[in-house]
Amino acid sequence: MPPDLRPARRDDLEGLPAEVAPRLLGGHLTTTVAGDTVTVRLTEVEAYHGRGTGEIPDPGSHARMGPTARNATMWGEPGHLYVYLSHGIHSCVNVVCGPAGVAGGILLRGGEVIEGADAAARRRPAARTPRDLARGPGRLGDAVGLRHPLHDGIDAVTGDPWHGAVARLRLLAEPLTGVATGPRVGVAGVAGTAAYPWRFWLEGEPTVSAFRWGRGAGPLV
Structure with a gap:
């Protein structure tokens, strides 16, 4: 039976990113x-x-030093997508969380393409298997076709067109239980350690990306 999904609302995304993030799992x-x-x-x-978001400073965030031209979307209304460029190549997609004026984002690290696999494969010609189409944040960004800077700020709540694209986020009516959590992938220093267990994933899903420690991070740091 298909999962019971509903359109995301602003108020679904007004909490702290570390609190909201698990609720995105299983959503579309x-x-x-x-x-x-x-x-x-x-x-x-x-x-x-x-x-200034939450009680714990996050040294791994693009918005750790305050508003900039690059991270401006993170400080805006929840439900917009912050699309940034990684390593000068890959466009990565984040769902903005928190009330306007408080910065927060949830990076979409991995997913299963369940519609439009042919289009995703054209955008991801290096993918060897269907599981690799959106396994990792750069791959996911490529698969869904959102590009930096053109689509940065697109609204996934209203679905309003934005520079030739439309995005819509739907959430499970009942959030999943038993979600796995741990350190973030490839984040340098203390921000990539168990002090920040802000990565959330569905255990056993083949589309979850491979874990690696960031520079200066690790289980003993």
């Missing part, structure tokens, strides 16, 4: 770009807080 992000529609079922996410 659907995009239509250049006439191609792709839906990804979310299986892995990571939370990031901005300066």
Whole structure:
């Protein structure tokens, strides 16, 4: 039986990213770009807080030092997508969380393409298997067709068109239980240790990305 999904609302996303992130798991992000529609079922996410967000400073966040031109979307209304460029190549997609004026984002790290696999494969010609289409944040961004800087700020709550693209986020009516949690992937220093167990994933899902410690991070740090 298909999961019971409903459109995401602003108030679903007004909490701290570390609190909201597990609720995204099992939800669907659907995009239509250049006439191609792709839906990804979310299986892995990571939370990031901005300066002044919550009680614990997050040295791994793009917004740790405050508002900049790059992270401006993170400080805006929840439900928009913060799309940034990683390593000058990959466009990564985050769901903005928290009330306007408080920065937060949830990185979409991995997912299963359940609609539009042909379009996702055209965008991801290096993918060897269906599980690799959106396994990892850069791959997921490629698969759904959202690109930095063109689509940064697109609204996934209203689904309003934004530079030729539409994005819609749907959440499970009943959040999943038994979600796995641990350190974030590849984040440097203390922000990548067990002090920040802000990565959440569905245990046993083949589309969850491989874990690696960041520079200066590790189980003994």
